[in-house]
Amino acid sequence: MNETSKTAGPAGxxxxxxxxxACLSGAxxxxxxxxxxxxxxxxxxxxxxxxxxxxxxxxxxNCALFILPAQGAAHARCKLVAGPISPAGWCQIWTPRx
Ligand code: SF4
Numbered sequence: 001m002n003e004t005s006k007t008a009g010p011a012g013x014x015x016x017x018x019x020x021x022a023c024l025s026g027a028x029x030x031x032x033x034x035x036x037x038x039x040x041x042x043x044x045x046x047x048x049x050x051x052x053x054x055x056x057x058x059x060x061x062n063c064a065l066f067i068l069p070a071q072g073a074a075h076a077r078c079k080l081v082a083g084p085i086s087p088a089g090w091c092q093i094w095t096p097r098x
Contacts (some may be wrong), residue, residue, distance in 0.1 A: 040082040042093075047081055049091040061087035066093040 053059040075084030
């Protein structure tokens, strides 16, 4: 094992995940100010979306990116994830409300 492979282990992965989280939270802040037509650019598959909550009580309904259904609309939406969103759903970029 050389020096490079030592740094590419779990610590390197954690650093990558932290970087991704920082980018996503920055994106969330940017998207909050975007017109709806420009938002919802991520596919459900790319963020691991599912219609059931995480095992830690994280659900779309308590995510900062969740958009309540418009009056008369059948489904809720998300500021970043395209398509109909279940209030009881969850994905990997869940962001707590501040
Ligand atoms: S958990 Fe994911 S899909 Fe659900 S509202 Fe938050 S960002 Fe959107």
